[in-house]
Amino acid sequence: PDPTSPTVASTPVPTPSSSPTPDPTASTTAPIPSPSPTPDPTSSSSTPGPVPGPLPTTLDPTPVPSPSGPVENGELTWWTDSLSAVEGSSCEYSKTASIAQGSSWATPYVDPGFHCAVSDDLYDGGAGCGKCYHLVYDGVGGTNPATAGDAYVQVTNSGAGGTKHFDCFDDAFVALTGISTGIFPLSYYEVPCTYAAPTVVVLDGNNAYYVKVLVAGGETSVSAVTMYVNNIPYIMNRVSGATFSTSLSGLTGSAKFEVTFSDGLTEMIDDCFSGQWPVATSSQCQ
Structure with a gap:
């Protein structure tokens, strides 16, 4: 410095003080909200929601039969x-x-x-x-x-x-x-037809030596019928249409029918006529 120059006092520039870093553990820190607890569905204080009722029956479509033969x-x-x-x-x-x-x-x-x-x-x-x-x-x-x-x-x-x-x-x-x-x-x-219980109808009755029957029901046509009187089998023959007949040997008592359908399925129609064979015309068993 020049000793002849007047001395000018310099104004000190204040040093900015840095802001303090917050202490995350300090008690003044705002708490972070915790998630709400999930209600316990088994708790007695829970209010149960409505129980859904059954779906309307209109939503249940009628089944469409699958083809059982060629177009x-x-x-x-x-x-x-x-x-x-x-x-x-x-x-x-x-x-x-x-x-x-x-x-x-x-x-x-x-x-x-x-x-x-x-x-x-x-x-x-x-x-x-x-x-x-x-x-x-x-x-x-x-x-x-x-x-x-x-x-x-x-x-x-x-x-x-x-x-x-x-x-x-x-x-x-x-x-x-x-x-x-x-x-x-x-x-x-x-x-396949809509199922109806297979039924045997006596068309020529009150005869222990001969019978003609109609066989109806099931899911398709009938291909064969065997009648049992007191467990003795009698193979029946088609008369016409859905009717079958056979000669019998005069036995009385229990009666049942084994029906074979054209799709190969067989059903036994038993406990017929309360065990009182022969029976009157129009009597039915299913």
Whole structure:
């Protein structure tokens, strides 16, 4: 420094003091909130929520039968809307003696009118009686303007003529086409029927030496029947349609029937007629 220069006092610049770092362990630190406890569902203080009720039955779809045969092409015609015509059908499901004591087998198809007469190839000498089919009309072709539709039907009669021919009761025909007249192409395939308890109906009764029966129900047609009287077997033969007969040896007492269906399944219909064979015409066992 120059000793001749006046001395100027310098103003000291204050040194900023650093802010203190907070002590995370200090009691002044704000507490970190902890998560709320999860209520104990078993605690008596818990308020139970509503218990869901059963789902509406409308959400449970009606099962659609799976095909049990190949898809075929055939012909559809209108048969009748007369119940008297059904009573005389060749499968004999609706004859007076058949239904005098009830007709549980008729509920799924015959009663609501979803059944058909068929051509000889489908009737098969009566072995086609009781089979069920899904019929489909796609709306294309035919003798009259019609709408597309489908129907599940059961075979109850013969005589439709031709081949692969379904001559259907009015209710089924309308479901298929929307009208009640005409000739139409269709596609079809066999399906299991809606199950009805197999039933044997005596059509020629009060005879210990001969019997004729109707066999109805199950999920398809009947291929064979064996009757047992006091455990003695008698193989029955098809008479026509869904009826079977056999000669007997005059035994009385217990009776039962072994029924074999066209799908190979067998059911035993036993404890028939309270062990009082022979029985009157129209007596039933299921």
